[in-house]
Amino acid sequence: MADVDVRMTVNGVARRSTVPPRLTLADHLRSTCGLTGTHLGCEHGACGACTILVDGDAVRACLMFAVQADDTEITTIEGIADRDGRLSVVQEAFREHHGLQCGFCTPGFVVSVTAFLRDNPDPSDQEIREALSGNLCRCTGYQGIFAAVRAAADALRATDADAGAAARDGSHP
Template structure:
C-alpha cells in the first residue's frame, strides 16, 4: 500500500502528513502530533479512553483511520481548555467534583461529557449515564464523574 497525503485541523492548527492507510487516528495524534492526552486503552473502541471530537462529534480515535479524517477538524483533550490555559467548564467540574482518580480514562470522559453537553445542555442523570456509557473507568465508581457532568451542566449546583 502506498502512503496517503492528509490534511487535518487539530486543535485549531492545520496538520499535513503523509501516512500509511492503516494508521489509526489515535496513533497519528499521539505520534505525529505529539498529543498524548488521547489515550489508547483497549484499541477496540470499548473503553472510550481515545475519545476525541471529529467535526464536533465524539468518536473513538482507535476506530478511525487517519486517512478517513482527511479534511476534518479534530479536537483532543489538549484543545478543550481556553487558549490562555483556563480549564473548560467540564474540566473544572471534573477537578472540583473528584471525577478522576488515576486519570487514564479522564480525557475520554471529558471529551464525551463536552459533546453531551453541547448536544444537551441540561441532561438528566439518566441521559448523562447514557451519554457516557461508552466510557469505562476502573477507579472512581462513577459517582464523581456523574456529579462533575451534572455540575458542568448547571454551574449553580456546586
C-alpha cells in the first residue's frame, strides 16, 4: 500500500508526515516525531504504558494506526509539563509520593491520571483504583501511585477553589 499523508498537532506543534498505513501511532510518535516518552510495554492494549491524549481522550497509542490520527490534536507525556520544565500537579504528586520506580509505566499513568482528574476532580478511593486499573505497574505495588493520585486530586481542587475565590473577588487568579 502506498504511504499516506497525515497531519496532526502534537503537543501544540503542527506535524505533517507521510507514513506507511500499518505504522502504529505509538511508533509514529516514537520514531517519526522523536517523542520517546510514549512507551510500549505490551503492544496489545493491556498495559497502558503508551497512553496518550487524542483530542483530549486517553487512548492507547499501540492500538491506533498513525493514519487514524489524521487531523487530531495529540498530547503525549512530553506535553504535560510546562515548556520551562515545571512539572504538572499530577507529575509533582508522583514525585512527592514515590509513585514511580523504574519509570517505564509512568508516562502512561501520568497521562491517564491527568485525563481522569480532569473528568472526575473529586474521586473516591475506589474510583481512583478503578481509574488506574488499565495501567500496569510492576515496581511500586501501586502504593505510591494511590497516594499520588489522591494528593493530586486534593491539590487540583484547592487550586480551583482559590481560582474561583479570586474570580469572585474580581482579582486575577
